[in-house]
Each structure stands twice: as C-alpha cells, then as structure tokens.
Amino acid sequence: MQISARRHDKTTIFDVSGDIDFANSPEVRQSVLREIREIRASRVVMNLSQVRYIDSSGVASLIEGLKASRDLGSRFILIGLSAPAREVLQLSRLIKVFEIYDNEEQALAT
C-alpha cells in the first residue's frame, strides 16, 4: 500500500494505491486524522481509484476520518472508487454515508 498527500490551499488529497489491510490501515488512519485534526484541512479527499483491496480495518479508518471531519466541521470526500472499494462500501451499507465523486475535478468543484 502506498499513500501520498497533495495540498491545495485548505484541501488535502490523498492518493492511495494497493491493498489496505490490517498491516497498513493504521498508516492510513494516522495520515487522515492528522490532516483533519492537526493540519485542520477544510476538505480531505481520498482518491481510491488505485485501491485493489480494502478490509474492514481500512473501512473503519475511512469512518473515523468521516467522523473526525464532521466533529470539526470539515468535509471528508471519497473519489474514483475502484470496484473493490465500492463493493465493500456497498456490502457495509456505507455507500450513501460518504460524500462520493467520480473524480478530483468534481470533488474540487463542489
């Protein structure tokens, strides 16, 4: 799994690729929560287009990001859901809980 951050003004975009599982989801969680709570980004965007697999701990990290952003009045957005990422969010009935866009342009335009 690889995760990298790009910052534009008060927006942070995380590009995540590979498998998010119990071995590396703590890194995702830590990166996301730091951006929301410490950097105080007003909008955190997770680009999941290159995610091949995501387990329940990875989904839990996304839920934590969502909750932390709600607590601080910021936005937590998912973009470009890969088929595996979409499948687990649907299985978990979370697909309508998150703010989701097809791509970065759409997310930044809102």
Next chain:
Amino acid sequence: MSRMKTFPLPTESNDQEQKSGHRGCLLLMLALYSNPKWLSVVRGTVERLTETLGFPAVQVRSITRAVDEALTNIVRHSYGNRPDQPIAMYFRKTQRGHDGAVQQGLEILLCDQGSAVDMNKLRGRPLKQIRPGGLGLHWIRQAMDTVEFTRKGPTNQLRLVKYLTRTSNTP
C-alpha cells in the same frame, strides 16, 4: 526466529452437517505466524485456490475477504497483535446433498492457540450503526454457508464452508 513453534491441528467437528456430509481430501495446508504482513500472501493463495475450484468471481472475492477477516481476528483478538504466534489453515474438499443433488464445496479451517474467544464478540454490530469496527464478522457471514467456532483444549478453530452453486463442478 529462535525456535519453531508447534502449529495447531484441526479438531473434529460434532455438527450434524459434518456427520451427514462427506469429508474430502486435504487440498492445501498453510502454516504461518501471526504477523499481519502475511495477510496479503494468504489472500493471494485463497484467490487462486477458489478460482481453480470454479467459484465465480464474486464468490472468489467474498471468500477471500472472509478468510482475510477471520485471520485478522485471530491476530488481533486471539493473539493480541503478537506477531510470532502459530496459525494453521486447512483447505479441504467437502460435499453435501442439496435438492437431490450432490453439492461440492470448500471447507476452510483456521486454527490457533490463542486466548479463548468471547462468543459475545462474535456477533458483529448492526450495519445501521455508523462506527468503526464489527464489519468483518458481517462479511464472513455474508460470504460463507457455514461459520462455526469451536474451542477444544488449547485450540480455537473457525470452520468456514462454501458450496458451489453449480453441481457439475468438482473441486
């Protein structure tokens, strides 16, 4: 690694399905330590195995996900995140009579020697609750036809079974 540990052997099941069903031959056995870095290796193995046995793509993904979540639960809850504890996995053919036909299937046993699992924690959580945690068990139950946990002596055993829907396939 200082000393090779003893990997747990499967315990015999007492459930009715097992008595009436047919226990087939061992297809594959994996012995690994409880380090999360091996999760991806197991996923790759289960994907290839279930593909080879003829499971459709959606079930290949769901069975792989179920095994991955079960293994993660062992690492987290049974072994408390200690990375050097033994886990053994046995993949066997199985079959049952279903609607007048023989239905072939795959039985997966995950064995560990960690602490006893609190059965109350095996319930998962209602999906309508939006909070982290508890999803893995839902995915396991959604994916598999049988999910059976037993503890005998020092061994925890999780038995997962998935049957092929097409009776013509022979795993």
